Amino acid sequence: MGRAATWETWKPDPGNPNQHVAMLVDTSECIGCKACEVACKQWNLNEARINQEPGTYQSHPHLDAQTWTLIRFVERTNDQGEVEWLFQKHNCMHCTEAGCVTACPTDALQYGNYGVVTLDQEKCIGCAYCEQACPFDAIHVDRNPFNPRAQKAGKCTLCYDRITAGMQPACVKTCPTDCIKFGDRDALIEWGRQRVEELKARGFKNANLYGVDQLGGLHELYVLLEPPEVYGLPANPKISTWTKLWKYAVQPLGKLAVGAGLFGLAVNWVAARRAFLQGQAAGHGESDHAAGQS
Amino acid sequence: MAARKQQIRKFTRPQILFHWVYASAWIVLVLTGTTFLWRPDPHGPAVGLGALLQGSVGQWLRLVHRVAAVVLMAAPLLWLALEPRRVLSELRELMIIRRNDIQYLLVAPLHYTFGRPPLPPQGKYNGGHKLNFWVVVLTFVGFVVSGITMWFFRGVVAAETFRLMLLIHNVCFWLGLGMGMLHIYLTVLHPFTRQALSAMISGFVDLKYATAEHSEWVEEQLRSGQAEVREAPAASGGSD
Ligand code: SF4
Ligand code: SF4
Ligand code: SF4
Numbered sequence: 001m002g003r004a005a006t007w008e009t010w011k012p013d014p015g016n017p018n019q020h021v022a023m024l025v026d027t028s029e030c031i032g033c034k035a036c037e038v039a040c041k042q043w044n045l046n047e048a049r050i051n052q053e054p055g056t057y058q059s060h061p062h063l064d065a066q067t068w069t070l071i072r073f074v075e076r077t078n079d080q081g082e083v084e085w086l087f088q089k090h091n092c093m094h095c096t097e098a099g100c101v102t103a104c105p106t107d108a109l110q111y112g113n114y115g116v117v118t119l120d121q122e123k124c125i126g127c128a129y130c131e132q133a134c135p136f137d138a139i140h141v142d143r144n145p146f147n148p149r150a151q152k153a154g155k156c157t158l159c160y161d162r163i164t165a166g167m168q169p170a171c172v173k174t175c176p177t178d179c180i181k182f183g184d185r186d187a188l189i190e191w192g193r194q195r196v197e198e199l200k201a202r203g204f205k206n207a208n209l210y211g212v213d214q215l216g217g218l219h220e221l222y223v224l225l226e227p228p229e230v231y232g233l234p235a236n237p238k239i240s241t242w243t244k245l246w247k248y249a250v251q252p253l254g255k256l257a258v259g260a261g262l263f264g265l266a267v268n269w270v271a272a273r274r275a276f277l278q279g280q281a282a283g284h285g286e287s288d289h290a291a292g293q294s
Numbered sequence: 295m296a297a298r299k300q301q302i303r304k305f306t307r308p309q310i311l312f313h314w315v316y317a318s319a320w321i322v323l324v325l326t327g328t329t330f331l332w333r334p335d336p337h338g339p340a341v342g343l344g345a346l347l348q349g350s351v352g353q354w355l356r357l358v359h360r361v362a363a364v365v366l367m368a369a370p371l372l373w374l375a376l377e378p379r380r381v382l383s384e385l386r387e388l389m390i391i392r393r394n395d396i397q398y399l400l401v402a403p404l405h406y407t408f409g410r411p412p413l414p415p416q417g418k419y420n421g422g423h424k425l426n427f428w429v430v431v432l433t434f435v436g437f438v439v440s441g442i443t444m445w446f447f448r449g450v451v452a453a454e455t456f457r458l459m460l461l462i463h464n465v466c467f468w469l470g471l472g473m474g475m476l477h478i479y480l481t482v483l484h485p486f487t488r489q490a491l492s493a494m495i496s497g498f499v500d501l502k503y504a505t506a507e508h509s510e511w512v513e514e515q516l517r518s519g520q521a522e523v524r525e526a527p528a529a530s531g532g533s534d
């Protein structure tokens with residue numbers, strides 16, 4: 001309860017948009033109830049999608065354009081030979097170096113205030129470059145060829161609309177175990193480190209804090225009980241080299257080359273016209289353009 | 295000159311149809327494809343025209359892009375259906391790069407700027423046409439493979455594959471655009487070669503011009519009796 005009191009009243013400083021906020025999920029306290037999923041759908045007016053795969057308690061196989069947070073169930077046999085579940089509340093990590101923003105050709109995805117990666121669906125053209133550039137499979141565009149209005153990217157907004165109005169994100173607010181916390185990023189990292197020590201002392205020797213350094217720092221932090229890979233989280237996520245080459249090498253070089261080429265053609269035209277007129281003056285027929293041609 | 299000029303047929307009607315269907319689709323694809331070039335720095339907003347190409351405008355442009363892509367992919371099939379044997383003979387002609395073509399490519403930049411040194415004798419297609427042909431073919435393959443993968447196999451192929459396809463699509467774009475610019479410049483603007491454009495409109499090109507630029511081909515056509523020569527019609531023919 002002390003924890004709840006610490007975090008539930010926290011608000012970002014409206015006067016300091018450079019302050020970094022974060023969500024921290026203490027997976028050791030998550031009971032997999034999926035209340036956060038429901039709260040997220042409800043607040044963001046996202047439709048219910050019934051597409052659970054048989055043989056699992058996980059509600060959806062993965063995130064989609066209208067499912068912005070998902071409790072991923074990892075079912076496994078632990079060292080003691082017991083079957084156990086690990087839960088990870090998966091959603092956009094609000095990366096400091098985000099694949100999605102790098103790939104987005106429009107103003108739809110931006111590095112916004114408070115470290116949040118914002119998405120403006122009005123600007124989105126549905127190209128899904130973001131979907132394919134995200135290292136966490138956290139942003140999606142529906143495949144719906146007949147409805148362009150449905151072809152918009154969708155992902156967790158960190159409830160930007162709520163937090164800038166002084167409220168907690170919907171999923172944080174609803175979480176019955178208070179395992180999702182929202183607050184100042186540095187303070188949450190501090191809290192997370194202590195929690196990891198606490199868990200280690202209680203025998204969870206693999207406990208770790210995820211998201212501090214990945215991709216320049218995530219704004220979604222996790223206290224994990226096992227190494228990240230066990231949860232399907234990349235230990236060292238990267239923006240793909242192909243994406244970087246495309247954005248930072250081929251595009252600018254291409255533009256440069258086309259500019260230089262246009263200039264070259266203009267110069268060529270001036271010179272060639274002179275040669276052409278001289279050729280004509282020297283008595284060659286107008287189609288016998290080449291001065292040196294026999 | 296008062297006397298009507300002689301013209302020789304270079305391209306057939308189906309070939310001309312194919313060229314312009316392909317060219318129109320290509321231009322639409324280039325223009326709609328530029329939608330993706332207006333955000334150079336992810337840490338800043340879109341620049342220039344980018345602000346106008348967002349949201350539903352961009353969605354429509356993407357749709358037009360895909361329609362034009364279908365046209366572009368269908369165009370070669372159209373030509374193949376209309377005159378399959380000629381397609382093959384033209385391809386054979388275009389594919390093979392001979393010593394002359396290499397020499398041509400070495401000399402051409404100087405020749406088309408200063409009018410000298412002279413060009414080596416060329417067949418129906420010169421080294422430049424062949425270079426254009428190869429760039430068109432290779433970028434066509436690159437565009438089609440990467441485009442179809444991104445269009446139909448998003449989420450089926452690995453994300454890393456999609457990212458590579460995006461890169462390939464963009465590399466092809468710049469290669470194709472550069473070649474296309476040169477191609478259009480030489481046939482529409484360049485003082486020496488712009489008369490060649492008539493061959494892609496009426497099918498005929500000025501005989502004197504053809505003799506200067508494609509001597510081997512003209513000689514061979516005349517010798518074999520295949521040449522289709524006519525007098526330039528009074529008000530058309532493309533040479534001004
Ligand atoms: S997790 Fe994915 S969608 Fe979210 S900011 Fe990072 S790259 Fe973008
Ligand atoms: S789908 Fe929308 S948000 Fe994603 S990259 Fe394309 S324009 Fe940007
Ligand atoms: S922060 Fe808001 S948008 Fe993100 S998962 Fe929670 S409820 Fe959904």
